[in-house]
Amino acid sequence: MVDLAPFFFFAFLAAIILVPKYLRHQERGRLHETLRLAFERGQPVPPELVEALQVGRRPRAYDEPVYTVPDRPQRDLRRGVLWLAVGLGLVAVGGAFYAGLYNVGGSEETFGSFAAIGAIPAFIGVAYLGLWFFGRGRTKV
Numbered sequence: 001m002v003d004l005a006p007f008f009f010f011a012f013l014a015a016i017i018l019v020p021k022y023l024r025h026q027e028r029g030r031l032h033e034t035l036r037l038a039f040e041r042g043q044p045v046p047p048e049l050v051e052a053l054q055v056g057r058r059p060r061a062y063d064e065p066v067y068t069v070p071d072r073p074q075r076d077l078r079r080g081v082l083w084l085a086v087g088l089g090l091v092a093v094g095g096a097f098y099a100g101l102y103n104v105g106g107s108e109e110t111f112g113s114f115a116a117i118g119a120i121p122a123f124i125g126v127a128y129l130g131l132w133f134f135g136r137g138r139t140k141v
Contacts (some may be wrong), residue, residue: 019056035050074132077128079125083122086125087123090117093118
């Protein structure tokens with residue numbers, strides 16, 4: 001008998017990553033089509049629509065402040081903390097299995113599996129934190 005749990009896990013993981021990208025791609029295509037039709041008909045194109053196509057963000061209201069992207073070290077810090085939290089969360093789930101909070105067979109193997117899976121995002125987080133640490137004193141060129 002073939003165990004399908006790993007297949008469903010990776011299919012779910014792929015869906016979490018790919019579905020939002022696909023939906024953003026569809027929305028961007030609709031914005032391009034709207035801009036093309038307005039241009040063909042000679043209608044004035046709202047600057048908010050052009051800004052949304054250039055920046056990749058939703059059109060903003062007239063009085064809404066422009067979204068400013070944080071500088072790179074700040075983004076690295078945010079991403080590092082997030083990835084580290086995901087990795088430590090997976091290790092904590094494995095620890096909960098090991099401590100007997102859930103009745104599963106082979107709790108040592110389960111903890112080792114979750115610790116191994118959690119190590120991947122945790123080390124990605126550590127790498128981002130290293131980029132933040134070493135890049136925070138640099139100025140933009």
